[in-house]
Amino acid sequence: MARTEPLSGPIVTAREAGLVACTRCTRVWPLSETRCARCGSKLVSRDTQSLQRVWAWWIAGFMAYIPANLYPMLETRTLVYNQSDTIVGGVIELASHGAYGIAFVILLASVGIPIAKFVAIAFLALSVRRGSRIGQVRRQQVYEVVEYIGRWSMIDVFVVAILASLVQLNIVVTITPGPAALTFALSVIFTMLSAQAFDSRMIWDRQEQDGKAKA
Amino acid sequence: MYSDLDSLIACPSCDALYTAKRPAKGERAACARCHTVLIAPRRNAGLRIIAYALASLVLVMGALAFPFLGLSVAGLGNKATLIDAALAFSEGPFVILSLAVVALIVFLPALRLLLTIYVLTPLVLDRPAWPGAKRAFRWAERIKPWSMAEIFVIGCAVALVKLVDLARVELGPAFWMFSVLVVLLVVQDTLMCRWSVWRALNR
Numbered sequence: 001m002a003r004t005e006p007l008s009g010p011i012v013t014a015r016e017a018g019l020v021a022c023t024r025c026t027r028v029w030p031l032s033e034t035r036c037a038r039c040g041s042k043l044v045s046r047d048t049q050s051l052q053r054v055w056a057w058w059i060a061g062f063m064a065y066i067p068a069n070l071y072p073m074l075e076t077r078t079l080v081y082n083q084s085d086t087i088v089g090g091v092i093e094l095a096s097h098g099a100y101g102i103a104f105v106i107l108l109a110s111v112g113i114p115i116a117k118f119v120a121i122a123f124l125a126l127s128v129r130r131g132s133r134i135g136q137v138r139r140q141q142v143y144e145v146v147e148y149i150g151r152w153s154m155i156d157v158f159v160v161a162i163l164a165s166l167v168q169l170n171i172v173v174t175i176t177p178g179p180a181a182l183t184f185a186l187s188v189i190f191t192m193l194s195a196q197a198f199d200s201r202m203i204w205d206r207q208e209q210d211g212k213a214k215a
Numbered sequence: 216m217y218s219d220l221d222s223l224i225a226c227p228s229c230d231a232l233y234t235a236k237r238p239a240k241g242e243r244a245a246c247a248r249c250h251t252v253l254i255a256p257r258r259n260a261g262l263r264i265i266a267y268a269l270a271s272l273v274l275v276m277g278a279l280a281f282p283f284l285g286l287s288v289a290g291l292g293n294k295a296t297l298i299d300a301a302l303a304f305s306e307g308p309f310v311i312l313s314l315a316v317v318a319l320i321v322f323l324p325a326l327r328l329l330l331t332i333y334v335l336t337p338l339v340l341d342r343p344a345w346p347g348a349k350r351a352f353r354w355a356e357r358i359k360p361w362s363m364a365e366i367f368v369i370g371c372a373v374a375l376v377k378l379v380d381l382a383r384v385e386l387g388p389a390f391w392m393f394s395v396l397v398v399l400l401v402v403q404d405t406l407m408c409r410w411s412v413w414r415a416l417n418r
């Protein structure tokens with residue numbers, strides 16, 4: 001499949017070759033360059049500030065995720081009852097009506113994915129410093145999955161938006177968004193920024209250091 | 216030692232360095248160790264992406280004009296458009312959320328389509344790139360994870376199920392337009408080869 005070829009034999013990184021790569025357009029430049037002349041992006045051989053930004057967004061995301069679970073996401077008012085649903089409450093509500101498939105989707109998007117994401121990002125960030133028994137290829141895959149799937153957590157916020165806009169029949173029934181809709185959306189956005197701040201090239205550097213230590 | 220840096224390519228995910236060779240149309244060149252796709256040129260990709268992007272823009276505008284869900288309870292009916300949904304959070308601090316939803320489901324996907332058309336049109340016509348094309352393409356790439364049209368479509372389906380007990384609900388024309396839009400967006404992404412575009416922008 002691959003028609004590109006390593007310079008010679010084993011893989012050499014741009015950094016080892018005395019070059020700095022542009023992560024946006026893949027062009028390489030001498031290490032001294034600071035801005036890519038092809039696409040205009042900033043050049044950093046390894047983003048050393050990267051981990052700090054990862055952790056800053058991670059903490060912000062986590063702080064927002066706690067109230068997102070405690071406060072109601074959705075408040076339903078009808079003539080006969082008032083009901084406010086937290087994320088988990090909404091899932092139970094769906095399941096009690098027999099909508100197991102949808103309940104599972106929401107549980108996955110609003111609880112499973114966010115928690116898995118916090119764990120995965122923390123693991124990746126820690127493994128850069130401490131190394132890991134889990135191989136580079138596997139960790140790169142974890143990173144790609146986190147980046148791809150994190151956005152899908154936004155689904156519950158959209159559902160609340162749709163319900164609230166649609167069900168405005170005042171007297172009969174109204175649905176209004178609860179505070180958790182806001183904090184949950186913030187949590188998703190912050191964790192996306194956390195994942196984006198991670199420089200995945202650091203996953204692969206460790207192996208090179210280890211390799212040199214053994215040799 | 217590397218006199219012609221232009222012929223090299225570095226994997227953006229793991230920094231591995233390769234000599235870039237354009238694979239045959241339809242084939243892909245991937246990084247040998249992390250498997251990130253580096254180069255994937257497709258036949259007439261530019262022209263096809265522009266065509267799909269134009270069609271997508273029409274769909275976005277259509278989806279804005281028509282309701283995407285309709286419901287009726289006890290004789291009272293209500294229909295919601297995309298803008299209604301986005302503006303559902305209009306009180307106090309929820310305004311921020313409203314703006315975010317408008318951005319994620321309408322503004323950013325539309326902006327990305329416009330930027331893509333702006334960048335690719337002169338390239339397809341074999342003309343020099345239009346001013347600011349590099350910046351435009353950089354932004355189009357940066358916006359990508361924030362354009363959430365497909366997630367909204369699934370959200371509609373979930374909302375539908377949630378409301379089934381409460382009211383009679385039906386999917387409006389905008390829902391179907393948005394569904395087609397999502398398919399077109401996915402096709403555009405598979406056709407897009409960043410390496411080829413950046414190269415063409417610097418001819």
Ligand SMILES: [Zn+2]
Pocket residue numbers: 022023024025026027036037038039040041
């Ligand atoms: Zn560049």
Ligand SMILES: [Zn+2]
Pocket residue numbers: 226227228229230231246247248249250251
């Ligand atoms: Zn790679």
